[in-house]
Amino acid sequence: MKGYTGKILWVDLSEEKTWVEEIPERIYTAYLSGTGLASYILYREIPAGADPLGPENVLAFVSGLLTGTGAVVMGRWMVATKSPLTGGWGDSNCGGTFSPAIKQCGYDGIFVKGQASRPLYLLADHREARLMPAKDLWGLDAIETEESLMKRHWEKKKPSVVSIGQAGERVSLISGIVNDGGRIAARSGVGAVMGSKKLKAVVLKGILPMGGQDPAAIHALSREFSDKIRRYSLPGLIKGSHVALGGRLLGLSPFNPSLDGLMFMPLMKKWGTSGTNGMAANMGDSPVKNWSGSIKDYSRPYVAAVNPDHIAKLEVRKYHCYSCVIGCGGICRIDGKTGGRYTYSHKPEYETVSSFSSLVMGKDLDAVYEINEMLNRAGMDTISAGHVSAWAIESFEKGLITTEDTDGLVLEWGNLDTIKALLEKMIRREGIGDLLADGVKLGSERIGRGSQALAMHCGGQEPAMHDSRLDPILGVIYSVDTTPGRHTTGSSLYYGLTKLWERVSWAPRAGWHSKNSQYKASREEALKTLASVAYKQVVDGAGGCLFAMISGVQHYKVFDWLEAATGWGFSPDDYMHIGRRISTTKQLFNIKQGINPLASKMPDRMAGLPPLTQGPLKGRTVPVEEMIANYFEVAGWDRGGCPKAKTLEALGIDSLKGGECHGQG
Numbered sequence: 001m002k003g004y005t006g007k008i009l010w011v012d013l014s015e016e017k018t019w020v021e022e023i024p025e026r027i028y029t030a031y032l033s034g035t036g037l038a039s040y041i042l043y044r045e046i047p048a049g050a051d052p053l054g055p056e057n058v059l060a061f062v063s064g065l066l067t068g069t070g071a072v073v074m075g076r077w078m079v080a081t082k083s084p085l086t087g088g089w090g091d092s093n094c095g096g097t098f099s100p101a102i103k104q105c106g107y108d109g110i111f112v113k114g115q116a117s118r119p120l121y122l123l124a125d126h127r128e129a130r131l132m133p134a135k136d137l138w139g140l141d142a143i144e145t146e147e148s149l150m151k152r153h154w155e156k157k158k159p160s161v162v163s164i165g166q167a168g169e170r171v172s173l174i175s176g177i178v179n180d181g182g183r184i185a186a187r188s189g190v191g192a193v194m195g196s197k198k199l200k201a202v203v204l205k206g207i208l209p210m211g212g213q214d215p216a217a218i219h220a221l222s223r224e225f226s227d228k229i230r231r232y233s234l235p236g237l238i239k240g241s242h243v244a245l246g247g248r249l250l251g252l253s254p255f256n257p258s259l260d261g262l263m264f265m266p267l268m269k270k271w272g273t274s275g276t277n278g279m280a281a282n283m284g285d286s287p288v289k290n291w292s293g294s295i296k297d298y299s300r301p302y303v304a305a306v307n308p309d310h311i312a313k314l315e316v317r318k319y320h321c322y323s324c325v326i327g328c329g330g331i332c333r334i335d336g337k338t339g340g341r342y343t344y345s346h347k348p349e350y351e352t353v354s355s356f357s358s359l360v361m362g363k364d365l366d367a368v369y370e371i372n373e374m375l376n377r378a379g380m381d382t383i384s385a386g387h388v389s390a391w392a393i394e395s396f397e398k399g400l401i402t403t404e405d406t407d408g409l410v411l412e413w414g415n416l417d418t419i420k421a422l423l424e425k426m427i428r429r430e431g432i433g434d435l436l437a438d439g440v441k442l443g444s445e446r447i448g449r450g451s452q453a454l455a456m457h458c459g460g461q462e463p464a465m466h467d468s469r470l471d472p473i474l475g476v477i478y479s480v481d482t483t484p485g486r487h488t489t490g491s492s493l494y495y496g497l498t499k500l501w502e503r504v505s506w507a508p509r510a511g512w513h514s515k516n517s518q519y520k521a522s523r524e525e526a527l528k529t530l531a532s533v534a535y536k537q538v539v540d541g542a543g544g545c546l547f548a549m550i551s552g553v554q555h556y557k558v559f560d561w562l563e564a565a566t567g568w569g570f571s572p573d574d575y576m577h578i579g580r581r582i583s584t585t586k587q588l589f590n591i592k593q594g595i596n597p598l599a600s601k602m603p604d605r606m607a608g609l610p611p612l613t614q615g616p617l618k619g620r621t622v623p624v625e626e627m628i629a630n631y632f633e634v635a636g637w638d639r640g641g642c643p644k645a646k647t648l649e650a651l652g653i654d655s656l657k658g659g660e661c662h663g664q665g
Contacts, residue, residue: 001211003065003565004028008041009107009129011122013197014055014114018129023108029568029578030652032541033065033108035091036582038080041111042089043589043656050593052084052189053171053196055115061162061202062109063102064543067323068210070218071561072226073548075099075322077179078540083188084196085173085439086460086600088590089482090188095321095329096180098204099543101160105129105206116198121163123153126206134200141165141377142178149203163201164191165379170429171195173438174384174462178376182346183321183329186381188461188483189439212565221557221564225548226325228555234266240308243267244278251283251295251616256518258511261497261552265326268547271308272328273350277357278303280350284470284616286358289413290390291456291467291605294615298358305363306353314369315347321545328547338370345373354465355386360393360419367416371423378427384439385426387462389419391440391455392432400451407431459600461485468622469608472518473529475622476631480641481533482586484600488546490532492518492525497550500531503559503572507531521626526634529627533635534579538562541582580635581651584643588656597641601628 006025011018023037031040038060050056059081066074077099083090102110105124112122119134137145142165153159160179167175168191175191176184212218250257267275280286281295281303288294295302311332319329330347348368352375356368375382395401396411403410407425409418409432425433436443440462444455456463458478464487468475474491481489492510500507508524508531518525539549539558548556559572570578590597601624608621629639636647648654 001213002567003069003212004033004108005103005106007107008109008111009105009124011110011112011129011131012114013112013116013120013131013199016116016120016131018131028065031582032538032578034062034541034543035078035080036537036541036578037109038062038078038091039582039585039589041109042080042082043585043592045111045113046082048592048594050082052082052087052193055113057082057113057193059112059190059193059197059199060109061098061102063099065541066212066561066565067099067543068103069212069561069565070215070222071212071323071565072222073324073326073545073556074543074561075324076540076543076545077102077185079177079185079190081188081190081193082593083461083483084192085189086484086595088459088593088595089586090190091483092176092185092187092190093488093540094177094179094183094185095324095545096183097322098160098162098179100210100322101204101206103210104208105204106208110202112197112199115196119198119200121149121199121201121203123203124206125204126208137200138169139166142379143181143377145201146179146181149201153203153205157205157207159203159205161201161203164194165377167191167378167380167427167437168195170437172380172426172429173442174381174388175379176381178379182373182376184376184379184381186383187486191379213567214564217564218561221561225555225557228262229265229269229325232262232266234270240271240275240278243275244282244303244307247279247282250279254515256492256496256513256515258496261499261550262555264497265551268326268328271312272330272347274308274311274348274353276350277306277308277353280354280466281306281358285466286354287465287467288358289361290359290394290454292394294612294617296614298361301363302358305365306357310365311347316344319346324545326547332369334369334373337366338373341370342373345369346376348372351465352382355382356389356416356419359386359390359465360416361413362416362419363414364416367420371416371420374420374423374427380423380427383464384462385423387440387456388426388436388443389422391444391451392422392436394454395447395451398454400449400454401447405432405447456603456606458484458602463487463602463606466491467617468602468606469612469617469620472622472624472627473525473532475602475607475624476529476627477533478606479601479624480597480628480631482583482590489536490529492528494550495528495532497552498535499552499554500535503553504531504576505573519620519622521623521630523630523634525627526630529631530580530634531576533583534576537579537582538575541578577651581653584635584647584651585653585656587637587641587643588653591642598628601625
């Protein structure tokens with residue numbers, strides 16, 4: 001075995017039939033698996049101009065090449081499709097247990113096309129795949145659906161289930177797909193595509209073995225990484241307030257330090273992503289007041305309110321995704337915090353906490369628990385929902401919308417009770433909620449009255465809770481990634497932590513440097529961006545985790561694991577070449593679908609135009625247009641973002657047709 005099965009399962013919901021396609025090895029050596037394999041299949045299968053919510057769109061559930069080989073922290077599953085939110089390439093990444101379940105059924109991915117005439121769910125194991133009626137499940141939230149299907153199909157082996165909640169059923173364009181009691185592939189509107197196809201759930205219960213070519217080498221690498229993770233722990237005296245203070249010092253420092261990414265792993269083990277709540281706020285990473293303010297507007301009450309120690313006190317058990325040795329997740333008992341509405345919840349992630357604290361000026365962590373559980377159950381993206389809320393509050397404050405528009409809700413900064421009521425309307429598509437359930441771009445266009453200027457989005461997708469004025473490379477990624485608004489593809493911070501230059505010949509070295517240097521549109525910054533993008537494609541193709549990735553290539557040895565699993569004889573530079581091929585194929589997909597690569601540039605407010613007048617990002621402006629031009633140049637794309645003919649030839653994909661601008665330059 002080489003880490004992949006060589007097969008994908010096709011499901012046609014219109015015809016209610018399934019079949020298997022065999023994938024030749026040359027596709028894996030060119031695209032790996034995961035979203036790399038999905039980029040090849042979806043480019044081939046989805047016609048130009050396809051309606052994202054129509055039968056021609058394809059919804060792909062894919063596993064990573066290294067999932068199940070014995071490589072640790074390689075259990076991410078991904079969903080890819082034509083995004084109804086942006087109209088171009090869309091994918092979302094999630095943890096849990098679904099990734100190995102795909103391969104235990106004998107597939108590297110499940111590709112769903114067509115549109116059912118009635119609610120269905122897919123049931124598959126290593127012998128067969130069947131479509132089952134789901135009328136009795138329609139209307140249940142995602143956790144209720146999962147529990148029902150678990151009970152129905154748990155025999156010798158616990159099945160793995162992904163499903164949509166009410167937001168996906170009602171085709172909210174900011175809905176996602178949920179597994180493991182509340183973990184959600186939230187971005188790109190993937191839940192809306194699943195809902196439009198009337199596919200309520202996928203249930204997998206295969207038992208086939210998995211593995212790689214050199215198990216001994218794989219396990220040796222896994223032991224090495226696992227031992228490092230176990231050795232690094234935070235002293236018991238370290239508190240969340242100390243980490244927040246560290247963020248404040250980083251915000252005041254004129255330099256960006258060169259850090260070993262492994263030092264962040266104890267923080268992840270102890271608190272998960274919520275451990276960065278106060279640190280991110282103090283250093284200027286957390287967007288404040290719909291990106292118009294700074295920590296000076298919020299200050300200490302906010303940092304104290306979101307201290308991760310408060311969350312840790314409610315944690316009743318740690319949560320590990322498949323093959324994970326870090327364990328950043330957790331299950332919290334929250335019944336005393338939400339008036340008894342919910343008893344347990346997945347620990348709220350940093351993105352969720354920031355979305356409903358700094359972004360909307362909230363200071364009520366108890367309300368965040370309830371919002372987190374409510375949105376997870378409904379299957380709605382907390383990042384997008386937070387941005388919709390922030391836009392609505394600012395629009396209300398400026399008189400662009402009134403109580404006549406909001407069904408009587410008085411929207412105010414920091415009032416999370418009113419925000420909960422607004423979110424419930426969005427989930428039900430009731431009143432103003434129907435206008436806002438498709439994200440801030442469409443919502444603001446429907447309302448009009450100049451409110452579009454307050455809508456923070458990139459090409460239709462709301463950005464993550466990381467401020468591009470702190471990290472200019474992140475601003476480039478927000479603006480030109482094939483899934484715009486994404487924070488996980490790359491940033492200056494991630495680049496410095498991964499230390500790619502230690503393994504990749506063309507990746508620039510990044511040591512201690514002045515913060516001012518990263519605001520210059522240089523070729524070096526462009527190469528850092530390109531390396532970040534290419535490496536993330538490799539990690540996603542392998543099924544790897546972002547948090548393990550940022551520990552650094554000297555610790556999380558993805559290239560070596562891939563070699564041990566496949567025996568291809570590829571160098572790190574060869575794998576990065578694959579990463580560039582995947583990224584470019586996704587770009588060609590967007591161009592084929594009529595997307596202008598420059599149309600998703602982030603709003604001026606996010607770029608620091610005008611700049612903030614206080615806080616750690618005071619006076620900071622991102623030269624985003626110049627940085628984008630440099631990135632396109634080093635990527636081998638023309639100034640309009642179209643891959644040049646010589647680039648396609650060098651990447652071995654010159655046979656692909658990218659639309660009208662194919663091969664310019």
